[in-house]
C-alpha cells in the first residue's frame with residue numbers, strides 16, 4: 001500500500017516537472033548561469049590571484065543553497081498552494097495519512113532536485129573545464145542527513161499558510177536567511193553548528209574544498225540536529241493543522 | 254385477469270414496503286450523525302453554524318441536503334468527512350467513529366467538495382485518477398478494468414488523456430467524482446455536484462447517481478440548489494436552515510404534507526379588466542400570481558373544484574377562452590414555502 005502510494009507520488013512529481021516544462025527549464029538555466037557567473041565573474045573581478053579554494057567554496061555554497069531552497073519551497077509553497085485549492089482536503093481523506101503523503105512528496109521532490117542540481121553542476125564543470133573533485137557519495141550522504149532540517153522550516157511556513165493563506169512575501173524572505181545557514185561555519189563544534197542545515201553545509205564545504213574527513217559521531221550530530229528541526233517543524237505544522245481543521249480552513253480560499 | 258392479479262400484488266407489496274418495520278431491516282444503515290454542534294468564533298458571540306444536527310442514511314439511499322446559502326450544508330458534509338472539527342456530537346460511518354477510528358472509516362468514504370478544484374489541473378484525467386488511486390494503495394495496473402468502467406460511466410473516456418486545466422467546469426466536476434470512486438466508497442458525499450453544469454451533463458449526473466446508489470447499493474449524500482435535480486435523484490431530503498434541521502422526509506411526503514396547489518394559467522381573447530378580476534375573486538378565494546398586461550393570467554388554487562364557475566363567469570362576460578394550462582406546484586415552490594415560515 002505504501003509502496004504504491006509512493007510510486008504514485010513520484011510519478012506525479014515527475015509529470016508535474018514535465019508539464020511545467022518552461023518553469024523547470026528556466027530554473028535549470030538560472031542555476032547554470034549563476035554557476036557560470038561565479039566561475040567567470042569572480043575571476044574577472046578579483047583577477048588571477050583568486051585562490052582556487054575560495055572559488056570552489058562558493059560553488060559548493062551555491063549548490064547547497066539551491067538544494068535548501070528547493071527543499072524549502074517544495075514543502076511550504078506546495079502546502080500553501082494546495083490549501084487554497086481543494087486538493088489538500090482530498091489528501092486528508094487518504095487512509096495512509098496526510099503526513100505520510102507529505103513525506104513521500106518530500107522524498108520525491110528531493111530525488112528530483114538531486115537530478116537537477118547534479119546535472120547542472122556537471123554541465124558547468126563541462127563548460128568551464130574546471131573540475132571539482134566531488135566525492136559524490138559522501139556529498140549526497142551529508143546533504144541527505146542535513147536536508148530534513150530545511151523541510152522542518154518548510155513545515156512551519158506551510159502551517160502558517162494553512163491558516164493565514166497569503167504569506168508569499170515571508171516565504172521569499174526565508175530564502176535569504178537560508179544563505180546565512182549555508183555559509184556560517186560549524187566545524188569544529190560551535191554555537192552556529194546548531195543552526196538548521198549549517199553543520200551539513202559546512203562539512204560538505206570542508207570535505208570538497210579541503211579534503212577534510214569527519215569522525216562518525218559528527219555524521220550523527222548532523223542527522224540529530226536535522227531531525228530535531230524536522231520534528232519541531234512537523235509539530236508546529238500539526239498545531240496549525242488542528243487550528244485549520246477547527247476553523248474550517250483546510251480547503252477554503 | 255392476470256393484470257388485475259399483478260396490480261393487487263403490487264399494492265400489497267408496496268403496502269408492506271411502506272411500513273417502517275419492514276423497510277428498516279432491508280437496508281443497512283451506513284451513516285449516523287448524532288447531535289452535531291459547530292460554531293465559529295466571531296468578535297462578539299460565537300456563530301452557530303450547526304445546531305444539534307442528527308440524521309442517518311442507509312445503503313442504496315440518496316439523501317439530499319437542502320437549504321439557503323450559508324445554512325450549513327457544506328459544514329455538515331465536511332463534519333462527516335472529518336475535514337473540520339465539530340464541537341460536540343458523534344458521526345458513525347459503518348459503525349465506526351469518524352474521529353477516533355478515522356483510519357477505519359476513510360476506506361469507506363469518498364467526498365467531492367467544490368468539485369472542479371479537488372484535482373490537479375496540471376495532470377491529465379487518467380493521471381489524476383491513478384494518483385488518487387495510488388494514495389489509497391490501489392495499483393493502477395490491477396484496477397485497470399474498474400477505472401475503465403468509471404470512465405465509461407461518467408462519459409470521460411474520450412478525454413481521459415487531456416490535461417484537466419483544459420477541460421470545462423462540468424468535465425472537471427466529473428473527473429473529481431471519478432477520482433473519489435476508485436476505492437468504491439460505501440458512502441459518497443457530493444457537495445453541489447451540479448453547480449455550473451449544463452442540462453445535458455446534469456441529466457447524465459442524475460442518471461449516474463441513481464444507478465450508482467441503486468445498483469451498487471451505495472449511500473450518496475448530495476447538496477444542491479437545483480430543486481429539479483434534488484427531486485429526481487433523492488429518496489429523502491433534509492432541509493437545513495440556520496444550522497438546524499427544519500424538515501426531513503421523502504420527497505413524496507413533503508409534496509403531500511405541504512398541500513399541493515394547482516397552478517392554472519388562462520389565456521383569453523382580450524385583456525382582463527379590474528371588474529372582471531373582482532368578479533373572479535368573488536367566486537372563490539383565488540390568489541393571483543400574475544395579472545399580465547396581456548390577456549393571460551395565472552393563479553393558484555387548492556383544487557380544481559371552482560374552475561367550472563370561473564369558466565361560467567368568462568362565458569357570462571362574453572369572453573372567449575383561448576388556452577388553459579394547469580400544473581402542479583413544483584418542488585421548488587414547496588421548498589420556498591417551507592423555508593418561508
Ligand SMILES: Nc1ncnc2c1ncn2[C@@H]1O[C@H](COP(=O)(O)OP(=O)(O)OP(=O)(O)O)[C@@H](O)[C@H]1O
Nearest residue numbers: 247248249293302321322323324325326327328329
Ligand atoms: N471558516 C469559517 N469561518 C467562519 N465562518 C464560517 C467558516 N466557514 C463557514 N462559515 C459560516 O458557516 C455557515 C455555514 O456555511 P456552509 O458553507 O456550511 O453553508 P452552505 O449551506 O454550504 O452554503 P452554500 O449554499 O452557500 O454552499 C455560513 O454562515 C458561513 O458563513
Ligand SMILES: [Mg+2]
Nearest residue numbers: 326327328444
Ligand atoms: Mg456549501
